[in-house]
Amino acid sequence: MSPLIAISITTGILSGIWGWTAMSLGLLSWAGFLGCTSYFASPKDGVKGLAQSLLTNMSGVVWAIVIIEGSSLFNMEIVGYIMTALVSFFMCVQAKREWLGYIPGTFIGACATFAANGAWQLVIPSLILGGVFGYLMKASGLWLHRQLTAPSSTEFANE
Known part of the structure; x- marks a missing residue:
């Protein structure tokens, strides 16, 4: 079994578990x-x-909050665009x-915060647990690959 297939299997299983955990x-x-x-x-x-x-x-979450809060201080739409330009820099x-x-990780955090309408209290634990699940998906897939491709003890006995 290739590493890709092994990672795909563990990613599928853990994606379902993540969906249930998040809910x-x-x-x-x-x-x-x-x-x-x-x-x-x-x-x-x-x-x-x-x-x-x-x-x-x-x-990225922090930068998004800076944009959201900074833009709300002024009643001019252009300020939001200027804040976005400066903060993106x-x-x-x-x-x-x-x-x-x-x-890209920074922009992912910021985009998640914008998509959640600034609800950083939900975004932060969601991103953290999601990242941990991503790590577990890959690590367990590589472990599965090693287990399935490791030579068995009977192969050595026959040599």
């Missing part, structure tokens, strides 16, 4: 899938990839720091 906890299942996607697309792998994707997701510039270097 049971009152979380945003779609935001969790964004956290999962953020991990899968991360340039780093394993725990480092999870940490970087979660950190950038959280920074800083969302990219923060990538000079290695741990904040995954720009």
Whole structure:
């Protein structure tokens, strides 16, 4: 079995479990899938990839709140566009720091916050748990692949 098929199997199973978990906890299942996607697309792998994707997701949540709150201080639509331009610039510039270097993760966190109408209290746990599920999907799929492709002890006995 290829690693892709093994990861596909565990991703399918854990996606169903995530949907149930999100519903049971009152979380945003779609935001969790964004956290999962953020991990899968991360340039780093394993725990480092999870940490970087979660950190950038959280920074995106903060940046979105800055835009939402900053724009609400003025009764002019143009201010929201100016805030978005300035904050987007800083969302990219923060990538000079290695741990904040995954720009798509930052935008995923911000977009999730905008899509949830600023309900960061729901977005944050949804993104975090979704990222953890993404990590588990890949790690368990790779584990399954290793289990199914490892030579059995009887193969060694016959050599």
